[in-house]
Amino acid sequence: MDRRIGKTREAIFEAFISLMAEKNFEQITVNEIAARANVSRGTIYLHYVDKYDLLDQCIETQMEQLCESCLAGGEDAHIASGGALLRTAEYLERHAWVFTTLLNNKGVPAFRTRLHAILLQGLSEQIDMSGLNRGMNKEMLIQFLASAVVGVMEWWITHSMPYPANEMIEDILALMERNQMAPRPLDTVQ
Structure with missing residues (x-):
């Protein structure tokens, strides 16, 4: 895997887990994950179908x-x-x-x-x-x-x-x- 892709996925994962530490999974939005990971919402959708896919892959x-x-x-x-x-x-x-x-x-x-x-x-x-x-x-x-x-x-x-x-x-x-x-x-x- 390309290093940049790996770093992006890692940033998304860390943002997602940190949000889960703060609130219930159902309350988390893709926009919040993107903002926390410092990526665009579109970048998240390049890697994951939705937040449920992100959870499954994590x-x-x-x-x-x-x-x-x-x-x-x-x-x-x-x-x-x-x-x-x-x-x-x-x-x-x-x-x-x-x-x-x-x-x-x-x-x-x-x-x-x-x-x-x-x-x-x-x-x-x-x-x-x-x-x-x-x-x-x-x-x-x-x-x-x-x-x-x-x-x-x-x-x-x-x-x-x-x-x-x-x-x-x-x-x-x-x-x-x-x-x-x-x-x-x-x-x-x-």
Whole structure:
């Protein structure tokens, strides 16, 4: 991508997120985004269909960057594994402003939904259905686990990350292991 295009898109994204930190998504106008980004309204429409497309692309970009960062661990190539969960929390911690804004804005459930979907996929690929999980409905178990992890991460982010990322993930994995639902043993967390 041309550097100028990248810089313009970054300015639009930053303006959009800063406006979302101030007001509800539904109240934000393309004119406000353009003014804050110091670009014309037409420039925004060159890159995005409307503010909903901008939101979708912002979330998708953030999720792609999150996944790239979290799955960079080689052998721990599932987002639901201990190491990948820790890298996820650390990435969220480093980019707290963006994710806090996305989660706190009442008009944006799409981010939470996307994170939930990624965890569902990771868990479905590696959940152990033997032992206590034998005979359980796998889909229901995966929904339960993904909802619990996303719920705790959402709480952690919206409450200004009161604990370090590694402590939160250790606690999540301990709870999962205590209930024999952990996708990977705790000793795989790095």
